[in-house]
Amino acid sequence: MTLLQIAVDEELLLSAGVDPAKAGEEFRVLAAAKLFELRRITLGQASQLAGLSLWEFIDALQARGISWSNLSEEQIEHDIRSA
Numbered sequence: 041m042t043l044l045q046i047a048v049d050e051e052l053l054l055s056a057g058v059d060p061a062k063a064g065e066e067f068r069v070l071a072a073a074k075l076f077e078l079r080r081i082t083l084g085q086a087s088q089l090a091g092l093s094l095w096e097f098i099d100a101l102q103a104r105g106i107s108w109s110n111l112s113e114e115q116i117e118h119d120i121r122s123a
Contacts, residue, residue: 065091068091069090069097070104072086072087072089073100076101076106077106083098083108
């Protein structure tokens with residue numbers, strides 16, 4: 041396991057609306073969400089990285105405006121045509 045340490049000014053966190061006491065947890069979720077959005081990891085891997093259950097992670101994605109289905113427009117169109 042790798043431990044990452046990031047030095048961040050507390051005032052910057054506060055101005056971004058991030059509670060300094062919960063910054064590590066928030067950053068884990070944000071990193072997992074972005075890696076998932078970029079299709080570098082799966083939904084299951086992202087929920088594991090975020091330290092959340094699958095359903096909690098899906099809720100976290102939705103709260104950030106990120107689709108949990110991770111399907112391309114072409115895949116969605118194909119699925120609609122095939123339905």
